[in-house]
Amino acid sequence: MPENLTARPKVTLLLVLGVLLPAVAAGGILCQQALPEPYRDDYHTILAFSTDYDKLPTFTTKVLFIATAQSNEYKLAFEHSIVASELELTRHLNFSFLTVLGNLFLLPLGYLLWRTYQEETGDLNRRLLAFLPISLLFFALIYWDDLNWATTGLQNIPVILWSLLAIYLLLSGKTIGPARPRLLLACVAAALAAFASANGFLLAPVGLCILLVRHAYVRSLLWCTSFVLPLGAYLYHYTFLVHPADGASYVTRPLFFLAFLGCGAVPFRWPAAMLGLVILRILCLAVRSRFDRTNPVSFYFTVWIVATALLVSWVRGAVSFAIGSRYSIYSILLLVFCYSFLTHYVSDRWPAISRKLFYVVCLVLAFNLCLLADIYAYKNLGARRQMVLSGIEFYRANPQVNSPMIDPIFLRSLAEERAYEQRALTNAIQMHLYTLPPKQETR
Numbered sequence: 001m002p003e004n005l006t007a008r009p010k011v012t013l014l015l016v017l018g019v020l021l022p023a024v025a026a027g028g029i030l031c032q033q034a035l036p037e038p039y040r041d042d043y044h045t046i047l048a049f050s051t052d053y054d055k056l057p058t059f060t061t062k063v064l065f066i067a068t069a070q071s072n073e074y075k076l077a078f079e080h081s082i083v084a085s086e087l088e089l090t091r092h093l094n095f096s097f098l099t100v101l102g103n104l105f106l107l108p109l110g111y112l113l114w115r116t117y118q119e120e121t122g123d124l125n126r127r128l129l130a131f132l133p134i135s136l137l138f139f140a141l142i143y144w145d146d147l148n149w150a151t152t153g154l155q156n157i158p159v160i161l162w163s164l165l166a167i168y169l170l171l172s173g174k175t176i177g178p179a180r181p182r183l184l185l186a187c188v189a190a191a192l193a194a195f196a197s198a199n200g201f202l203l204a205p206v207g208l209c210i211l212l213v214r215h216a217y218v219r220s221l222l223w224c225t226s227f228v229l230p231l232g233a234y235l236y237h238y239t240f241l242v243h244p245a246d247g248a249s250y251v252t253r254p255l256f257f258l259a260f261l262g263c264g265a266v267p268f269r270w271p272a273a274m275l276g277l278v279i280l281r282i283l284c285l286a287v288r289s290r291f292d293r294t295n296p297v298s299f300y301f302t303v304w305i306v307a308t309a310l311l312v313s314w315v316r317g318a319v320s321f322a323i324g325s326r327y328s329i330y331s332i333l334l335l336v337f338c339y340s341f342l343t344h345y346v347s348d349r350w351p352a353i354s355r356k357l358f359y360v361v362c363l364v365l366a367f368n369l370c371l372l373a374d375i376y377a378y379k380n381l382g383a384r385r386q387m388v389l390s391g392i393e394f395y396r397a398n399p400q401v402n403s404p405m406i407d408p409i410f411l412r413s414l415a416e417e418r419a420y421e422q423r424a425l426t427n428a429i430q431m432h433l434y435t436l437p438p439k440q441e442t443r
């Protein structure tokens with residue numbers, strides 16, 4: 001990375017535009033392929049939830065239902081609270097609003113990454129230049145399957161945001177332990193993460209590691225209390241679901257774990273596992289180099305991501321890679337960590353020319369990954385949009401018989417989904433909670 005940058009306004013403006021451009025490009029793609037209709041899990045998590053919620057008689061029963069309603073194996077209190085708020089305010093579901101809101105969670109997450117990974121020394125231009133590959137990596141739409149989709153956008157993105165925020169608040173103070181206001185805010189963020197998705201509970205041991213090594217025992221107890229309400233909601237009438245084996249065994253689960261780590265850059269299982277092995281090697285190097293002292297927020301956040309990878313690969317087996325696009329955002333965040341760590345690692349060991357070459361190589365790789373990912377996302381989001389619009393038109397032609405589910409690949413594994421989506425959509429329309437938007441052109 002060049003070391004002779006000066007704080008010239010024109011250079012600063014160009015670097016700011018360079019950092020923001022990947023986010024603008026991602027936003028343009030998402031707007032172009034916007035989907036105002038429900039899709040897959042939306043029928044369970046949003047439409048079916050809304051029809052049941054609307055029938056409840058009292059405020060207390062509604063609050064309890066928001067906190068404890070189960071969708072597949074998850075209890076998505078954070079997402080359900082947003083849906084319930086929309087129903088209370090407008091008595092109508094607007095999937096355009098819900099999907100845009102889910103997409104917008106990327107922006108505060110991107111800002112938190114800036115706060116976490118920006119260089120502490122040097123002028124603004126140097127810090128922007130160092131952050132440019134991170135912006136390219138993070139806003140590369142490899143994780144397109146999480147976006148323009150209400151259910152995943154309000155589950156998978158918020159749990160990452162609240163988790164990073166909780167760790168940031170725990171570690172960004174100047175004292176041995178976080179000051180009381182920061183600690184309280186960290187506890188609120190941790191509770192929101194647990195309410196957003198199940199892997200938010202993994203913050204509990206990560207936070208304890210942070211606090212106990214600093215001998216903050218009272219703060220550790222307060223930290224644990226943040227998970228009491230989410231855990232109680234999960235345990236309340238929880239139904240355990242048995243997933244098929246999916247080829248998972250004690251031998252293959254490590255493969256799925258490594259593929260989880262590497263799926264952010266490689267969409268094929270074995271190459272992703274090889275990249276995952278490289279990432280794991282870099283993580284071990286970061287542990288030995290005590291990177292937790294250099295950048296503790298990114299280090300412990302990465303620990304949480306690795307714990308998520310272990311949990312998903314163990315519970316979901318091959319599905320953890322079969323729907324790898326939903327989890328690839330975690331792999332992207334690992335690549336961000338590897339870039340940041342290696343930048344610090346080589347700065348003390350390599351000459352200036354080699355450091356500049358390393359930065360240029362990282363920048364070129366990040367740019368190409370972002371470009372290819374955005375093209376790939378545009379194509380796949382467009383194909384999804386066309387399929388969903390075609391399914392809605394098929395349903396509109398005969399709502400009493402036809403189902404909006406027309407995805408043959410999905411129906412092969414869940415044949416009953418066709419009838420379920422037809423009933424869920426019909427019930428929501430009959431209860432005046434949802435109205436089909438005007439017919440749109442498929443592209």
